[in-house]
Amino acid sequence: MGFIFTSPGRTVTAGVVLLILMVVVVGLATGQTLKVDHAYATFVMRWLHVLSGVLWIGLLWYLNFVQVPTMPQIQPVESRSAITRYIAPTVLLFFRYAALATVVTGLLLAWMQRFIVEALTLQTGVVMIGLGMWMGLIMAFNVWFIIWPNQRRILGLVEATAEEKAAAAKPALYASRFNTMLSIAMLYCMVAQQNAPV
Template sequence: MAKLFGNLHLVLAIGLVAAIAVMLGFGAEVPLDVNSVFRWLHVFFGILWIGLLYYLNFVQVPTMPSIPAEQKGAITGHIAPKVFFFFRWAALLTVVTGLVIAYVTGYVHRALILQGLNQHENLIGLGMDLALIMSFNVWFIIWPAQKKILGIVEASPEEKAAAAPRALIASRTNLLLSLPMLYCMVSANLG
């Protein structure tokens, strides 16, 4: 058992097979189509993205000042780069799968410009707009700053120092926006 659960990729593969089995097993009662598959993927990537956003804001960033200097390299050299890999790709895949859902369902344009046929489309549109801002922050503010902070790209001490508050402000902005975004996404599907 330890060998199975010690292998992340194997656990994910088995989980994927189990999910496909559930989908096929309930296929007669629950539609198995592009919309349902992309909704499932959207929720998975969204949980990964927002979970890592909350990990960074509630755990890693507040804890870093109390970590002894000789131990910080373990975080900045090994853990943080892996976190930011999954963080940025989960952000992108959450947005892409959400846009596919909106496109397949036929409301992508109306929702994005908040001109929906009903308040549910406008609410999901607001959530989509907030998620687009958040994803932009991840890819174009947080990640470029983190590459400097973590030493992934060459940067002077001054550039690293300037990158830190920029990354923190964008990350805390995403934390702030995540709360109304999550409300929009959940509530838009209640009616």
């Protein structure tokens, strides 16, 4: 059993296998057969959207509430290089691709539910989900076109002078904090469309 937990890939694979087994066992126990149709495909897309969104926002909050505030406390200063050299690039890899996956699955979900145009044009009936979609799009733009390019300089992943690295810090931080601020309202909009009054 320990073999499963020594690798993130094996752990995720085990999670998927567990899910499949649960679906099969529950289906057999209740006599319900799995009907793969448009409704089920929409459900799976929503699940993928939620999974990628949890990873994205989880990493956003980790960066803003844990890593960034803790970095100045790490002494000696040389010890910080382990984070900037190994941890931060990996976090940012998952961070930006989780943002991309969240946007793609969200747009596909809205298209599958046939309200993508109405949501993006903020029409009555889907205005909350539309607002959430626009906030998500703005946040993903910030990840790919403000945070990531600046972090590449800060972390030394691209050639940059000390001045360029210092200049990159503020836009990266502010875009990340802006996304953190938006994430609170965005998550409300995503849930409010189905479960709560405006």
